[in-house]
Amino acid sequence: MSNTLKRGLFACLLASVATPALAEDGYDLWLRYHPLATSGVIDAATVAVLGDTPTLKVAGQEVQRGLAGLSAHHVQFGTAIRSGGVVLALATEPRLQALGLKTDALGSEGYLVRSVDLDGRRVTLVTANSDHGVLYGAFALLRWVQTGHPVSAANLTSTPHIALRVLDHWDNLDGTVERGYSGQSLWDWWTLPDYRDPRYTDYARANASIGINGSVLNNVNAKAESLTPFYIAKAAALADIFRPYGIKVYLSARFSAPIELGGLKTADPLDPAVAAWWRAKADEIYRAIPDFGGFLVKANSEGQPGPQDYHRTHAYGANMLAAAVAPHKGIVMWRAFVYAQENAEDRAKQAYDDFHPLDGKFASNVIVQVKNGAIDFQPREPFHPLFGGMPKTPLMMEFQITKEYLGQATHLAYLGPLFEETLRADTLAQGTGSTVARVVDGTLDHHALTGMAGVANIGRDRDWSGSTFNQANWYAFGRFAWNPDDTSDAIARDWAAMTFDPAPATVAPVVRMMAGSREAVVDYMTPLGLAHVMATGHHYGPGPWISDLKRPEWNPYYYHRTTRDAIGVERGPKGNAATAQYAPALARQLADPKTTPERDLLWFHRVPWTYRLRSGETLWQGMVGRYDRGVAAVADMRADWDALRPRIDPTRYAKTESFLGIQQREAAWWRDASLAYWMSVNGLPLPAGVRPPAHDLDWYKAQKFPYAPGNP
Structure with a gap:
């Protein structure tokens, strides 16, 4: 049989394996590995792995799988080094020593990918100081190829800026997901640990491809049962699956577990019996999961138990748990999301008031996890004042990937610009350039323990995240957690090329849709610094x-x-002085509405409806214009998507088309309901030529959604 015929038969066989019986459904995420139209990109026919760890093995298999799929040619896998092939090896591999590669700066997770002469053969080498680094390098090489570049031209090196890159799953033991919009929990607790769904491995592959190295398995509103032997065994099964992919498992811990599971009468962190119970529990977990990452804790917030129940500070509670996991090199991620009705002044001030006095009082293996804004994952919030306000304490960024307040599953809202906006924000804590990113990556205050967490949008839906474009937010989170200095546009371009195809005719309009989508949501939901005007409970739709x-x-x-006269919350010196929680130079800027960024105006200030914006418009005119701009932006996205019909597979095209239709209808609903309410209070007419709301205010108030998803 001729080589040409053999290649043709192999391509047919590959197509029969790679192409599902049903139409493409988004399961493959950005790891589709479909044949590239570009010729000459893939010239590697072999993949050689020098070494024998489980991680090196899966790295080699991933490269083989990717190159075979992208080229529709057979790619041989083994240990033999052949010209034109790809070689994966640790930097300590004896055969690499003659190359004189400089890998010290790569640390424990960085990688190096480049063409070298090895054993007299020209190959593409993927190397690192650890097998996890090699795995990340393998995925970097595949991304390079997926975005249209030749294997042999790869010259890639990167090191993560942040140590802990973690997904927080708000998954419950009954299979529901709090603020989840893509089906039931991915974890089938009922069949674990015996049945290990292949999806768990694909979940690990996807996370490793973007550098995520941790997974908190259960809801921060934790059940004590999560810490029983029954569930520890299930978590251990997932840890076994994730381990080759460099992913540690963590558990959310309920602070009152010593009472509920241990029969103690108290959970006081200063009670020796309580501390002993937690030490014994940590020992039990580490016997089952030797590389267990540690605990995530939500305490004294929204009814959750915590140390303040015993008149102890958050530091006492965190340090008690930290002492329990410290012998095992575990950590405690202690959330700063706290608010209670006893503090009636301003919910936005409470976390700072509780935590700022504790700066420097946390144990060395505690990291305080702070939401990006001071209220709750709004379409736009100013950065949290704790960033820059606790220089002696490592702070971990918490973003929400699932879009609880941004249209949930059906609205296209690419969160890359939100992540970037927050990370680029300058705290001015130590002069210009003291960005949130430098706080989070530890360089501003010289912390080695660093982290970024994202509330996952992953469920059991076939497309993982409820829609194709929701996958981009998972992807963008991983990229920013690896490198906070990355850009949302560059990440969007890579994602679009990998998820659809790298042709500019596809990538350009997709990126255009993504780039403006979050701002569109801000405009039609919360313009000019408004926040939390969503309906209560499910947070679906307007309810100001x-x-x-x-x-x-x-x-x-x-x-x-x-x-009738004004709108907004006065947080400047003439109000509750929340602006004083920021560094003095920034506080002075935010104290005056004229020097406050207009995107945050109503967050920081209460101003009359006649207040003049920089455009010369009144506040009311500018607000109406932004509502209309947001609705129009969704129409533009629909037009861009419609033009892409010939370039996108029918199933993913149709679902996105439907969801954009929902988004346009709901954007108009948000706009109309909001304007109807504001006009009922301020008594102002709409500017000339502006379309009035479709219904009266009573109609909008009457809309009820008792079974909205994500609110179990």
Whole structure:
């Protein structure tokens, strides 16, 4: 049989294996490995792995799988080095020593990919100081090829800026996911540890491809049962699957577990019996999971138990748990998301008030996990004042990948610009350039323990995240966690090329849609610094009129306080002085509405409806214009997507087309309901030529959604 015929038969066989019986459904994420139209990109026919660890093995298999799929040619896998092939090896491999490669700066997870002469043969080498680094390098090489570059031209090197790059799964033991919009929990607790769903491996592959190295398996609103032997065994099974991919498992710990599981009468962190119970529990977990990462804790927030129940500080609670895991080199991620009705002044100030006095009082293996903004994952919030406000304490960024407040599963809202905006924000804590990114990566305050967490948007839906474009937020989180200095546009281009195809005719319009999508959501939901005007409970749809709930901070009205004359919350010196929580130079800027960025105006200031924006428009005119701009942006996205119909597979095209239709309808609903309410209070007419709301305010108030997803 001729080589040409053999290659043709292999291509047919590969197509039959790679192409599902049903139409493409998004399961493969950005690791599709479909044949590239570009010729000459893949010239590697062999993949050689020098070494025999489980991680090196999966790295080699991934490169073989990727290159075979992208080229539709057979790629041989083994240990033989052949010209034109790819070689994966640790930097300590004896055969690499003659190359004189400089790998010290790569640390324990960085990688180096380049063409070298090895054993007299020209090959593409993937190397690192650890097998996990080799794995990350393998995925970097595949990304290079997927985005249209030749294997042999790869010259790649990168080292993660942040140590802990973690997904927080808000998954419950009953299979539901709090604020999850892509089906039931990925973890089938009922069949674990016996049945190890192949999806768990694909989940690990996807995370490793973007550098994620940790997974918190259960909801921060934790159940004590998560720490019982029954569930520890299940977590251990997942840890076994994840380990070759460099992913540690963590568990959310319920602070009152010593009472609920141990029969103690208290969970006081200063009680010796409580500390002893946690030490014994940590020992038990580490016997089952030797590389267990540690605990994530939500305490004294939204009804969760915590050390303040015993008149102890958060530092006492965190340090007690830290002592339990310290002998095993574990860590504690202690969340700073706290608010209670006892603090009636301003929910936005509470975390700073609780944690700022504790700066420097946490154990060395504690990292305080802080949300990107001071309230709760809004479409736009100013960066949290704790960033720059606790220089003696490692702070871990917490982003929400699942879009609880940004249209949930159906609205296209690429969060790369949100992540970038937050990380680029300058705290001015130590002069210009003291960005949030430098706080998070430890370079500003010289911390070695660093981290970034993302609340996962992953479920059991075939496309993992509820829609194709929601996958981009998982992808972007991983990329920013690896390198906070990356850009949202560059990440979007890579994602589009890998998820669809690298042709400019595909990538350019997809990136254009993504780049403006988050700003569109801000415009039609929360323009000019408005926040938390969503309906309560499920947070689906508008509800700025809600003002009758028991706790004031549960009401959207609390966050805008609209009257006939003015709108917004005064957080400057003439109000509750929340601006003083920022560094003095920034506080001075934010103290005056004229020097406050207009995107945050109503967050920091209460201003009259007649207030003049920099455009010369009144606040009311500018607000109406932004609502209309947001709705129009969704129409533009629909037009871009419609033009892509010939370039996108039918199934993924149709789902996105449907979701964009939902988004356009709901953007108009947000715009109309909001304007109807504001006009009912301020008594102002719409500017000339502006379309009035489709219904009266009572119609919008009457809309109910008792079974909205993500609110179990």
